[in-house]
Amino acid sequence: MTDRDTIAAIATAPGAGGVGIVRLSGGHARAIGEAIARRTLRPRHAHHARFHDADGSTLDDGIALYFAGPASYTGEDVVELQGHGGVAVMQALLARCCALGARIARPGEFSERAFLEGRLDLAQAEAVADLIAAGDARAARAARRALDGEFSRRVDALAADLLAIRVHVEAAIDFADEPLDTLGGDALRKRLAAAVDALDALLVAARRGRRLRDGLHAVIVGPPNAGKSSLLNALAGSDRAIVTDIAGTTRDLLHEVVRIDGVELSLVDTAGLREGGDTIEREGMRRAHEELARADLAIVVLDARDPVAGCEAVADAIAAVPQRLWILNKADLLASATDPDASASSLPAAIPRFGDDRPPLLLSALSGAGLDGLHARLKALAGDESAEGTGAFTARSRHVDALERAAAELADAGGHLAHESLDLAAEALRSAHDALGEITGRVHADDLLGHIFSSFCIGK
Ligand SMILES: Nc1nc2c(ncn2[C@@H]2O[C@H](COP(=O)(O)OP(=O)(O)OP(=O)(O)O)[C@@H](O)[C@H]2O)c(=O)[nH]1
Numbered sequence: 001m002t003d004r005d006t007i008a009a010i011a012t013a014p015g016a017g018g019v020g021i022v023r024l025s026g027g028h029a030r031a032i033g034e035a036i037a038r039r040t041l042r043p044r045h046a047h048h049a050r051f052h053d054a055d056g057s058t059l060d061d062g063i064a065l066y067f068a069g070p071a072s073y074t075g076e077d078v079v080e081l082q083g084h085g086g087v088a089v090m091q092a093l094l095a096r097c098c099a100l101g102a103r104i105a106r107p108g109e110f111s112e113r114a115f116l117e118g119r120l121d122l123a124q125a126e127a128v129a130d131l132i133a134a135g136d137a138r139a140a141r142a143a144r145r146a147l148d149g150e151f152s153r154r155v156d157a158l159a160a161d162l163l164a165i166r167v168h169v170e171a172a173i174d175f176a177d178e179p180l181d182t183l184g185g186d187a188l189r190k191r192l193a194a195a196v197d198a199l200d201a202l203l204v205a206a207r208r209g210r211r212l213r214d215g216l217h218a219v220i221v222g223p224p225n226a227g228k229s230s231l232l233n234a235l236a237g238s239d240r241a242i243v244t245d246i247a248g249t250t251r252d253l254l255h256e257v258v259r260i261d262g263v264e265l266s267l268v269d270t271a272g273l274r275e276g277g278d279t280i281e282r283e284g285m286r287r288a289h290e291e292l293a294r295a296d297l298a299i300v301v302l303d304a305r306d307p308v309a310g311c312e313a314v315a316d317a318i319a320a321v322p323q324r325l326w327i328l329n330k331a332d333l334l335a336s337a338t339d340p341d342a343s344a345s346s347l348p349a350a351i352p353r354f355g356d357d358r359p360p361l362l363l364s365a366l367s368g369a370g371l372d373g374l375h376a377r378l379k380a381l382a383g384d385e386s387a388e389g390t391g392a393f394t395a396r397s398r399h400v401d402a403l404e405r406a407a408a409e410l411a412d413a414g415g416h417l418a419h420e421s422l423d424l425a426a427e428a429l430r431s432a433h434d435a436l437g438e439i440t441g442r443v444h445a446d447d448l449l450g451h452i453f454s455s456f457c458i459g460k
Pocket residue numbers: 222223224225226227228229230231242243244245246247248249250251270271272273329330331332333363364365366367
């Protein structure tokens with residue numbers, strides 16, 4: 001154990017609750033807990049006790065728990081004082097801990113210590129925060145898997161492969177006079193190819209994990225007045241966005257998180273795309289383009305009475321988005337009595353679709369007709385990649401970035417190896433290896449740690 005100071009925090013959510021917990025970690029945790037409970041605390045025993053103030057008066061009564069390090073969440077001595085979950089009671093208990101020598105913990109400091117003491121790796125510590133923040137049951141299950149080390153194990157396995165490859169390359173450098181083929185060059189290239197495949201698969205899984213953590217990010221786009229804001233309101237079930245018959249009503253981005261049958265989805269309404277517009281509207285369109293660059297899905301809203309014209313306005317903007325969902329809105333205004341719930345596949349196929357886009361959905365944001373079909377489509381899009389039993393885990397942009405860097409370095413290493421430039425190959429392999437180490441924190445910069453843990457909640 002190190003000589004770090006002892007930290008304390010209210011570990012339960014702020015506000016009134018049946019039970020509230022003050023948690024302590026560090027070398028003095030036990031002494032502080034025993035001074036407050038006025039009794040000896042045995043490890044892993046629930047002690048019913050009065051919690052005392054300095055003058056001997058009772059602050060509260062409840063359960064005191066002591067976990068001796070290193071077998072604790074942080075790896076240090078940990079004490080939990082479980083009292084009544086009132087704001088004043090908890091604050092008084094925390095103040096007493098501080099008077100006895102503890103310091104108030106920074107957000108995430110308990111998890112940071114767990115990482116520094118080797119109880120969790122960095123990806124697992126992040127999974128703790130993701131589990132707490134999970135907005136739906138699937139995200140929570142995926143965070144749980146990351147916390148159990150599912151992601152870290154795959155990263156570590158890949159890092160071990162890279163290490164073996166590096167050792168082979170470094171050894172070959174020592175025999176630089178010999179051609180690589182006499183030094184097991186063929187086996188080396190095969191090994192590298194296998195590592196590239198494993199990394200690609202991990203990258204796909206991590207991108208899926210990021211979607212699980214952050215929810216599917218869908219951006220509503222289309223020409224002005226197509227009914228984008230009306231659709232956002234229909235999906236949100238409230239009048240979030242201003243709707244008028246004036247083209248160019250929406251200028252700023254409008255973010256809304258919606259939940260469809262327990263599946264979370266982040267939606268953004270955007271300014272209608274068209275040529276021209278005033279300064280404000282053009283800024284709105286610029287923001288729409290920027291948002292599309294981060295989108296998993298573009299929900300393209302067109303006026304069912306004239307879809308082709310609207311399509312031209314948006315085609316370029318949506319081409320690079322991974323997935324598109326086409327909507328023909330204002331079905332209620334179509335001359336023929338088309339049944340909105342029927343598939344729109346019978347409509348003129350003038351809509352330029354990309355790749356394997358499904359046929360457009362015909363609906364009315366105003367009347368709500370056809371919305372059920374949209375719900376089902378959205379739920380499938382948000383949910384299919386995270387099907388149960390696939391071992392899906394949560395991941396963050398930080399992880400995806402590191403894996404992308406590792407993949408680029410491995411590709412370079414392959415090129416250098418093909419040219420028998422062993423020094424350059426060794427350098428690229430080392431960079432790839434380091435990038436993987438950043439994910440689990442085996443390689444890290446201190447400011448990275450501060451950045452990661454400061455986004456946690458206090459008491460975790
Ligand atoms: N009849 C009918 N009118 C609709 C429907 N959806 C939207 N509208 C109307 O179309 C007009 C434009 O709707 P908005 O939701 O503001 O359209 P928008 O695409 O957000 O427009 P901008 O923000 O200006 O780009 C409003 O008058 C809406 O009431 C629909 O399904 N049927």
